[in-house]
Amino acid sequence: DDKNTITFIDTPGHEAFTAMRARGAQVTDIVILVVAADDGVMPQTREAIDHAKAADVPIIVAVNKIDKEGANPEVVKKQLAELGLQPEEWGGQTMFFNVSAIKGQGITELLEGVLLQAEVMELKADPERRAKGTVIESRQDRRKGLVATILVQSGTLRIGDPFVVGAESGRVRSMVDENGISLKEAGPSVPVEITGLNGIAEAGDDFYVVESDVKAKQVASVRAQKKQKKELLAAGGGPITLEEFAKRAAEENIAELNIIIKGDVQGSVEAVRSSVEKLVYEKVRVKVISSGVGGITEGDVKLAQASKAIIIGFNVRAEPRAARDADSLGVQIRYYNVIYDLVDDVKKALAGLLEPIKKESIIGHVEVRETFVIPKVGTIAGCYVTDGIVKRGAFVRILRDNKVVFDGKMSSLKRFKDDAREVQSGYECGIGLENYNDIKVGDIFEVYEIEEVAPTLK
Structure with a gap:
């Protein structure tokens, strides 16, 4: 509603995302533990409970998929009770809600339960102080540059604020909410995506607004030296394959x-x-x-x-x-x-x-300067060969801001309207890709061949 806002941090359930779940528990006020009514308690469920307990954060249980055949919420309650989460109706302290995410069943009651828990905890933050928060995620964006998602936990973050985050510093250049709407300031419990970082922040890093750019750079410099010293402790004698x-x-x-x-x-x-x-x-x-x-x-x-x-x-x-x-x-x-x-x-x-491995040999790079949509064929990239050579039938990797968006095989290579065996550096050509049409102007094609090579000890 208009009076109450809840900020959700969603963490994956896959076993590989342990660190993300641990970080989620550490930055939240309340944990909603989602357990499938047809699957029951999984290893990741136990792990999430441990993270919440370690962070001393209260848990509310959402038993999901109650609309599915074979769903048994009572079994889930018994399993969680054995792990220390006693339902309120059994005399315990844990709120349980049966929900169906697909049908929307029980969602209103779950949200009311979250607000009730927050009221009991008397959660408060001072919006007048300098902003402090935690990095939820960070990435490199082709248009915006370095971007970090910050959860403001206290104070108010404003455009132009100098800050320290991990071993990096910066000044808030732009700030948008989860819908991409520009903001001038963000108060406690507001998640924002900011630009203005001098280096990539790491998820889980503390974020602090400081009094000046000079102070921010000083603190970041000391932290960077400590980080570099820690990494170099692993040094041990030359490259290896x-x-x-x-x-x-x-x-x-x-x-x-x-x-x-x-x-x-x-x-x-x-x-x-x-x-x-x-x-x-x-x-x-x-x-x-x-x-x-x-x-x-x-x-x-x-x-x-x-x-x-x-x-x-x-x-x-x-x-x-x-x-x-x-x-x-x-x-x-x-x-x-x-x-x-x-x-x-x-x-x-x-x-x-x-x-023995298949050795990749990069033979050339091309820049996409135009794109043409050919009926029954697909998108053809009008390219300029910047270096090396392009051979028909070679493999192509599309790079956007050093990120791989496609890796597959070339379907066609042409010079003007004629098929070509190869195109040398400094010439233009047309390239089609197998089963891929989302080619953008400015994309870089990394062209490579693959050959099998037996492993050797250098």
Whole structure:
């Protein structure tokens, strides 16, 4: 209603998103634990309860899918009671609500229960002080640049405020709500998306408004030095490839595989990190020495060289200079867009069983300058070959702001109206892609070939 506003932070239920659930419990006032009436308590349910208890946050239970055949809310109550969540009707302290998200059944009662709990807790915040909050998510946007979603927890955040977030600083340049509507200020419990950061913030970082830009930069500088020192403690002697590690793991019983993870969004980074850190094969394990959001940078390559690590890019690519540095320094960068493939490769490396790989060889780059929709054919990209060569039948990866939006095969290559075997750097051409038409002007096509290469120990 008009008098009461509830801010929801939705966290995924998949087991890979443990860190996101833990962070959600830490920044909320009330946890709504959603349990399916037909599935009952799952391992992630127990974990979410533990996170809420650790954060000392009250829990309200929403038993969902009560409209489905086989739904049994009473069984869910018994299971949760065994975990310490006693329903109020059984003499306990926990409110339970039977709901159907699809039909909207019980939702009003659930929201009323949340407001009642908030009233009992007497939740208050001072809107007059400098803003303080927590980063929920961060990303790199093609148009806006570095973007962070902030939950303001106290004070009021305004356009132009200087701030410190993690090891970064900045000044609020723009601010929008969850509907993309511009705001001039945001008070307690208001989630906003801001720009104006000097570097990528990490989800879970504290956000503080300070008195000046100078103060913000001073605090961020000290934090950045501490962070760099911590990462360099993992240093240990030069680059390594995943294939080389696999061979050494089998022959020499190497204990740790050092990895640097970069991804498109913080949630993906955390999911990848959580998944690989769980991998243990006899006496070997993964050690993630650094992780973050955005394209792979020169700094990542230098850290990988110093710490004998490989770099994993999940839905992101290396910046051109970083890619050149990695090649010259022998630092291996591996790209993935499916978490199961990534985990499978790391598993094989830990077991010393990595098979010969298909080596990717980038042969050229093109820039999309026009797009043409051809009936019964699809979208054709009018391109300019900026470097290398383009060959018919090669593979193409579309990059938008260093993020991969398509990875597949070329369906056609033309010079003017004629089919072409190849097109050299400095010439224009038309390129069609298999089963993909969402091509934009400004897209960069990374053209590559794949050949099988047996693993070698360098």
